[in-house]
Amino acid sequence: MPGPGAFWVGEEEKQAIAEVLESQYLFRFGDVNNPKFLQKTAALEREAERVFKCKYALATTSGTASLLSSLFAVGIKPGDEVIVPAYTYLATYTAVIFLGGIPVLAEVDDSLTIDPEEIKKKITPKTKAILPVHMLGNLSQMDAILDIAKEHGLAVVEDSCQAVGATYRGKSAGTIGDVGAMSLNFFKTITTGEGGMVVTDNPEYYERAFEFHHQGTPSEREGTRNLGVIGINFRSNEVTAAFALAQLAKLPALVERLHYVKDKFKGYLSQIPGLKFRTLNDERGESAAVCVVVLDSAEETKKIGALLGTGPIQESGWHVYSNMDHINAFLKEHGQPYGYGAYPRTDDLMARTIALSVGVVDAGLGAGFGVNVLSSDEEIEAKARQFEEAYRKVKSEQ
């Protein structure tokens, strides 16, 4: 089951892709005087710069590619430590590890994003960057994180893969720190099946990310320069870019729809006495992909989840550090706390929260039950009542 953008794939995407196929020119670079070369990737990047209000956007092949390019851009090298939350998708950790860095985990707070106070405890002379992850569309506490980064001279790379379309104090997710990584995979706010984007206002970081993603080749953007890096191939292509342009055009309406659905759904859920929700660091700015309920005990969370065919976030596989055996083996090897129990506050929150879908319907994310952007008002109410019934049943049995 997909993210909200996938529910809205239609004629616009079909036409955009057909236009590129008819042109028969699929590579993102080429002779601009060749009428077959439609320059969709460049157009996507300029449009992303406009929509997200940043100086530079770079299309890539995935969120993971964007994270690697972003971390490379800020200069992460072997042995560098990068502070990351204990609740995130495994790609956040693997991106750091692939550059030779060491992910240093920190507890999340009840917003399910990294706790700034915990970041402070994790800073060592080897720390080079902070990597906040805007989990489930909720922005991290960026003001506090930027203050810490400034005080300690650290870079801030935002993992905005799950927060495309979200804002924090009016700024787009990904454009608040030094560099931001977005994902356009099947489960994200907007999608091209697979895809990604790097965003930044910093010309040097842009250039490094560009060269890294294009086998070390310098960009042709004005004011940038060749840093001569050893790169890789994370380039997008004209078909994906045309698809992404069509999805990007739908982003504002999609986020508006997500908020409409969530307001309705959460409105019903809020009437359930005693039911709590996770903290939102910018309530109107979140992308409203899910609605996270916080329950009183791990036991009742499991029981309510079971009645709804879902489970606590703890059971969302490779989104929770304690479920990642290979990452824990790496952490152990590098003298970092590892395994279940290493981050008790995160463990407790993971066991007592359920992510109800609003737009991202993804059992792998723990959001297997709920509504979606196509749900009617009646369906939204019915799903909320179904949750209420399960909640009351479990509570009455205690």
Ligand SMILES: Cc1ncc(COP(=O)(O)O)c(C=O)c1O
């Ligand atoms: C928080 C987070 N970071 C990174 C990624 C990686 O994105 P992609 O699957 O596009 O490589 C994802 C994707 O699920 C994610 O949720």
